[in-house]
Amino acid sequence: MRDLLLVGAGVIVILVSIAHGVLGETKVFARATIQPPRMRTLLRLVWQAGTVAWIAGGVLMIAAPWMGSDAARHWIIATLSVVFGVAAIGNALATRAVHPGWIGMSAAVALAIAGY
Numbered sequence: 001m002r003d004l005l006l007v008g009a010g011v012i013v014i015l016v017s018i019a020h021g022v023l024g025e026t027k028v029f030a031r032a033t034i035q036p037p038r039m040r041t042l043l044r045l046v047w048q049a050g051t052v053a054w055i056a057g058g059v060l061m062i063a064a065p066w067m068g069s070d071a072a073r074h075w076i077i078a079t080l081s082v083v084f085g086v087a088a089i090g091n092a093l094a095t096r097a098v099h100p101g102w103i104g105m106s107a108a109v110a111l112a113i114a115g116y
Contacts, residue, residue: 002116003115005112006061006062006073006077006111007061007062008111008115009058009061009108009112009115010057010058010061010063010108011058012058012104012111013055013057013058013061013105015104016101016105016108017052017055018051018055019104024051028047029043054084054087057083058108061076061080061108061112064076064077077113077115077116084105084108085106089102
């Protein structure tokens with residue numbers, strides 16, 4: 001059961017991450033006027049670096065049950081729970097809990113901790 005919880009957390013993280021990347025490109029950067037153009041490119045790349053990093057974290061959560069190492073499992077869960085927890089808190093505070101991203105990340109953290 002704890003393996004299933006961890007896999008669920010990884011899937012949620014990947015889905016939230018994909019939404020983060022797509023909505024960033026279609027809603028945020030499509031409307032934003034950022035000058036100079038090099039700064040716009042830099043901000044887009046930094047935004048998508050977070051997307052890729054979160055997807056990688058989700059993949060690690062999915063793979064952790066089959067690594068055969070309890071130490072690896074615990075470090076993956078502990079580290080990524082902090083990362084995604086900080087992202088959830090930051091999102092909730094910055095958007096006054098209007099943006100739904102914090103809900104997805106909080107759910108992933110809860111599932112990961114339950115699968116510890």
